[in-house]
Amino acid sequence: MNPISNIWNHPKTSAAGLLIAIVTIAGVFSQQGITLGAAGSGTVVTLVSALATALLGLLAKDPGASSTAAGSTAKLGAWALIALLLPLPLMGGCSGTTVAQDIVNWTPALQSAVVTVDSSAALLAPQDAPIFTAATIGFDTASNLLVAQAKAYLANPSASTLAQMQAQVVTFQQQVNVALLQAAKITDPASEQHALAAIQAVGTIVSAILALVQSVSSKAAVAQMAAQSTIKLAQVRPYLDGSEAARIVAGHYGEPVDLARVQVAQAERNAAQAGF
Numbered sequence: 001m002n003p004i005s006n007i008w009n010h011p012k013t014s015a016a017g018l019l020i021a022i023v024t025i026a027g028v029f030s031q032q033g034i035t036l037g038a039a040g041s042g043t044v045v046t047l048v049s050a051l052a053t054a055l056l057g058l059l060a061k062d063p064g065a066s067s068t069a070a071g072s073t074a075k076l077g078a079w080a081l082i083a084l085l086l087p088l089p090l091m092g093g094c095s096g097t098t099v100a101q102d103i104v105n106w107t108p109a110l111q112s113a114v115v116t117v118d119s120s121a122a123l124l125a126p127q128d129a130p131i132f133t134a135a136t137i138g139f140d141t142a143s144n145l146l147v148a149q150a151k152a153y154l155a156n157p158s159a160s161t162l163a164q165m166q167a168q169v170v171t172f173q174q175q176v177n178v179a180l181l182q183a184a185k186i187t188d189p190a191s192e193q194h195a196l197a198a199i200q201a202v203g204t205i206v207s208a209i210l211a212l213v214q215s216v217s218s219k220a221a222v223a224q225m226a227a228q229s230t231i232k233l234a235q236v237r238p239y240l241d242g243s244e245a246a247r248i249v250a251g252h253y254g255e256p257v258d259l260a261r262v263q264v265a266q267a268e269r270n271a272a273q274a275g276f
Contacts, residue, residue: 096153096157096162096216097153097154097157099212099213099215099216100150100151100153100154100157100165101154102212103146103147103150103165103209103212103213104147104150104151104154105252106205106208106209106252107147109205109248109251109252110143110146110147110202110205110206110209111143111147113198113201113202113205114139114140114143114202116198116201117136117139117198117199117201117202118136118139118140120132120194120195120198121133123191123194124186124188124191124194124195125186125188125190125191127187127188128186128187128188128191128192128195131182131183131185131186132182132183132186132191132195134182135178135179135182135183135199136179136198136199138175139175139176139179139202142168142171142172142175143172143202145168146165146168146169146172146209149161149164149165149168150165152164153165162213162216162217163221165213166213166217166221166224166225167225167228169206169209169210169213169225170210170225170228170229171228172206173203173206173207173210173229173276174228174229174230174231176199176202176203176206177203177229177231177232177233177235177236178231179199180196180199180200180203180236180239180240181231181235181236181239183195183196183199183239184196184239196239196241197241197244200239200240200241200244200245201244201248203236203240204244204245204248204249204264205248207245207267207268207271208249208252208267210271210276211267211270211271213225214270214271214274222274222275223274223275225274225276226274226275226276227275229275229276232272232275232276233268233271233272233276234272237268242261242264242265243261245264246258246260246261246263246264247260249263249264
């Protein structure tokens with residue numbers, strides 16, 4: 001098919017492809033440390049990617065589409081949904097204080113999840129409750145410390161306060177991973193399912209915070225964080241429920257669950273590639 005004719009006959013699809021290409025290239029630039037200069041508190045690459053994503057989202061909205069065009073509009077919407085995820089690795093353009101504020105914004109959900117963990121032991125079989133309690137005993141302290149450090153970073157965004165946050169989020173992540181492996185040893189199926197669900201709710205939020213901290217950390221710092229993660233994501237992935245993780249993320253950011261599901265998957269890939 002003649003490419004010029006194809007562009008003329010399918011302008012929306014062609015425009016969507018161009019915008020997706022722009023966002024994808026911007027992602028590659030960001031990963032390579034290419035910024036093309038500053039733009040406000042971010043970079044030119046971040047700004048271009050955000051604008052392309054916004055235009056793609058507007059392009060996907062076609063309330064007057066005919067039934068003939070419904071299929072192509074749905075496909076375009078799906079591509080827009082996927083493209084909305086692509087700026088996620090570009091969060092390195094955000095300021096550390098923005099990330100710290102987002103961490104603080106997770107506080108209610110994190111504290112609620114930890115409270116649920118604290119009350120879950122009473123719902124388990126008598127022989128399984130001690131295993132669960134021992135595995136999750138440090139969650140309260142870890143969550144309070146992480147939130148306090150995020151608030152400290154907001155008040156004083158320095159390298160030292162960022163380093164403390166980096167160390168604590170990895171420590172908490174490791175506690176969650178240990179707890180998941182311990183909960184998997186519970187013999188009663190109902191108890192095991194309940195225990196894993198309670199721990200994962202905390203783990204999902206900790207993983208989101210880890211992704212945020214990772215986004216404002218240098219490559220050397222991320223490598224050091226990953227080196228401290230002795231229990232890797234691959235070891236606990238069999239015990240994770242992707243749908244539940246997506247629901248938690250979607251609820252926090254007020255976005256569609258389908259988008260959150262893709263974001264969670266991308267965040268997991270990014271963490272695995274970094275060595276977590």
